[in-house]
Amino acid sequence: MSYPKDIGIVDCMLGVPEGESRSDWYDTFKPLLKDEQSREAFKMPAQYMFKDIPDTGKTDDFVAWTVDQMDRFNIQKALIGWNENDTSRRAKEKYGDRFFFDLPCNPNNGMEEVRRIKRIHAEVGLSAISVFPAGTNPQVPINHKHMFPLYVCAVELDLPILLNVGIPGPRVPMETQKVEHLDEICWFFPDLKIVMRHGAEPWQDLAVKLMLKWPNLYYSTSAFAPKHYPKAIIDYANTRGADKIIYAGYFPMGLSLDRIFSDMENVPFKDHVWPKFLRENATNLFKLGD
Template sequence: MTGAHLMRPRNIPVIDTLLGIPSGEDRSDWFAAFKPLLMDEQSLSQFAMPAQYMFKDIPTGAGVSDYVAWTVAEMDKHGIERAMVGYYEGSETAIAARDRFPDRFIFDMPADPNRGMETIRAIRRAHAEFGIKAVSVFPCGCVPQVPINDKKMYPIYATCVELDIAVAINVGVPGPRVPMAPQHCELVDEVCWFFPELRFVMRHGAEPWEALAVKLMLKYPNLYYSTSAFSPKHYPKAIIDYANTRGADKIIYAGYFPMGLSLERIFSELDQVPFKDEVWPKFLRENARRAFKID
């Protein structure tokens, strides 16, 4: 009889669907795009990253000379076979990762819906030339902010359907101290209704609307949830319960290394997540393969 497995199986090659490769010790470039939205002095001048009040022991990689190799070594320590990282046009770090370790990385392209056709053309180039598997958007981090169901988002969704790639969208209250309205979970409903072919992955928790996220995943077959930016001990109960019942094919592992969490912390806490035996391979690997069409 199967049941909760209180120790994560060690023989599953993990696919991490949110991981970063620093270009140096100064990582302010990761957050520069939405700095104009920040109003409080702590976020502007005291935090190393805009949601630092939520995290502790953020990995620094101090003294590292080769961040691509450092990242791969960290992946090897924790059984991560492949990781999804962000690709910006001309990103030397992403290009080096692809060229040096072609079997270890897949890529999503962070997109700005405010830039109209310039963004659509960039997505098409990135797909043709770099093989991106997804487009990602931080609705509350756009300047100006762009709601999940806004008309500016629709060309991005349509392009992803045409190219047969996924979208990964931040849903729920954002960590940085910016207004939350553009990421209300209910806005996902309209998008999934209008684009039934679109593979839509909710990132960053959907809290405090995780119960609504579950309801929407029951409703829409191409809607998924990733655990990005949450340490495993803080996975919402509604998500764990859903994975253990009707949602085993919908919940996807994603970390947050090194933006806010160490892999040591993530994988030690994963051992205490009460997933059923049959959920683990889907959560750690198979659901990512299907949602992002890996391999």
């Protein structure tokens, strides 16, 4: 069955452009990039992996522009990163029914970061926090002690944490994002809800084994065109993992919505998986209501 177009989709990774320049999306870890192409030529740090990165053009209101793009594909709600700037504030004030927010975090900041999470959650009402382990500077592995204050904070606030796993797209070392690191964290924090981001490749089979083992571990399809969803993930969703696999795109960072949803037609999910994948799993995990 092709994906049903009458479902109001929840996209668990979407961005609101800040303007024509994309460099501010990765300024925090740009010092980690050593090769000249990544530092000087790329619009985004994993550009070699993506064809036809969307051109967001020019507009006076990128928030409204983003909502218009969502409407074209029946995306009812989207998870976007909260930045303490005018764009995030306008997204919440003008379209609070369309956006929910995760807070990108830096585990190197210790308790200062915990206090920041709690402050912003009180002000905004966060739905999640997130960490890009290979993109922190210095890099911090998923199971490193610097991550533990963030895990404790997420449990206390009952917020899922989104973690990039697998070989990172940017040309930085991969050690911090090995999927095996999740085993210890799921064991030590049984109340912590963890969502894997960005594929888990080449350890997708291990990701499935860990989801079978740990009830608090989930997987989102961010940064992958549906054509390239790992077979192990599709098979898992169609069997025992229908409640664990969550749709996330990568627009406009690397993929266009046209590309994503033209590919989606050919994903071989079973009928009962589609509503869970496109909407219900995210609604339940992020407590979005009906």
